[in-house]
Amino acid sequence: MIDTVYMSGEVKPLRVRLIDSGRELLDQGGIDAVGLRAVARHAGVSHGAPRRYFPTHKALLAAIAASGFAELTDELRSAIASESDPLARVRRTARQYLSFADAHRTLFELMFRHDLLEGSDEDLRQHSKPLFETVVALVADTGSDEPRVVALNLWTQLHGVATLRATRSIEVIAGDFHVDSFVAQLIDLHLRA
16 A cells, blocks of 8 residues: 655655645534545545544544644744743743644644543543643743642633634633733733742
């Protein structure tokens, strides 16, 4: 069986191409648009080709979610590396988290749908838990007495903001919402001396 697909001038392993196709369909039509046959059709391969890599629909969705975690992790690493001050690192990382969620709304939703992806044979905790541990380390670097508690508070609040923005609910509740000033206030609230 062919393990690579030549598309748009580049050769990609078929598994990667299928995940990319799944992400494109996810962006276009949401989670319901991503089926094994739809991904095969979009990738230009036989309808049975995805089954070689993804025996179930959940396995395909979980692989797409894992690709999102990898991309988010890379973006957060860059944000962290761009700042030397601990508090500035937390702020930059928070803004990047929200920026990723805004740019990849349906992917972001899928990444945190552990209920939907349960039984996929992809342990998404291996992707989401290190992200949380990164936040804990960033908070600890600011001198926080309870970095795990503060990190959990920050993450859940940021995730709530991301979710409310994705559904355009935050504007209904808060009116003219300025995410950067809100994030700065939120971080100051949790990390003030």
